[in-house]
Amino acid sequence: MEEKDATPPKPSTDTSSDWARMAWTHLDAVRRRAPLVQCITNLVSMDIAANVLLASGASPAMIHSIHEIPDFTPKVDALYINIGTLSAEWVPAMEMGAKAAIEVNRPWVLDPVAVSVSSYRMEACLKLILQKPTVIRGNASEILALSSARRISGAKGADSDHESIDALDAAKSLAKSSGAVVAVSGAVDFITDGDRVISCSNGVQMMQKITATGCAVTALIAAFVAVDPWNALQATASALSVFGLAGELGMEMANGPASLRMHMVDWLCRLDEGTVTARVRLSCRS
């Protein structure tokens, strides 16, 4: 990452236009500094996550072998861990990666995909959370389950069975118990550190019809937090809003989920200052 010490100026966040300006500042910093984001992520998400990171200006690396983590992870700007296609050989890599990132003071971000489907997954996640993730981003069902450390009935596989607002209290409580910023995605995204809550209303419903959009936005959060690690709450909100805005603009040109995916990635690359500052919809709730 170039200009390693140049963090974005801390934005004032009094009005919605200040929040939108903040989102632009973060996106601009990602483009200028091209943070290296290591992804230990599921097999479904690898392509879309890498393309979303590249289009946004970051540098993705899908590297997950325990034989490479000691050499590679200390050099990255952020680490992204996603348990979507968890199996026995991935767990040690995730634990080793999180430990390595923490040792060199790099942010790391967790996506607890389908945490409710098995005790194995829940236990793996709870153990990872002991390694102090900077951010946890999940859908409402995932955050509800993780916050209570219990599998919830009725939760589907990777998709949510709840509205994001239903998981807001759970998100606050998980943020307080884990020390992480917690983001719940959905029609409105909520981002909280346990006290403050930011809401983001960018995005379109059809984003749910593209597999691994949630995984991809968590990867993007890692890139945004890499350029502003001391303001993880704000950086996470910026990433969600920029991603949602790319979805809105993409939807204007799309015929369905497959073309939305393509246009969304194009828009992540094309977004300019005027569009971001005019169309990002972030606000402080608390």
Ligand SMILES: Nc1ncnc2c1ncn2[C@@H]1O[C@H](COP(=O)(O)OP(=O)(O)OP(=O)(O)O)[C@@H](O)[C@H]1O
């Ligand atoms: N109803 C909706 N309206 C607008 N945007 C939405 C809606 N539902 C989801 N999104 C957006 O889609 C993206 C993915 O969120 P979602 O909650 O679907 O993640 P997820 O369930 O973890 O996805 P996956 O596991 O498939 O990766 C987020 O950017 C979110 O803001």
Ligand SMILES: Cc1ncsc1CCO
């Ligand atoms: C569909 C699916 N199954 C495991 S991971 C994944 C991608 C969305 O989370």
Ligand SMILES: [Mg+2]
């Ligand atoms: Mg998910």
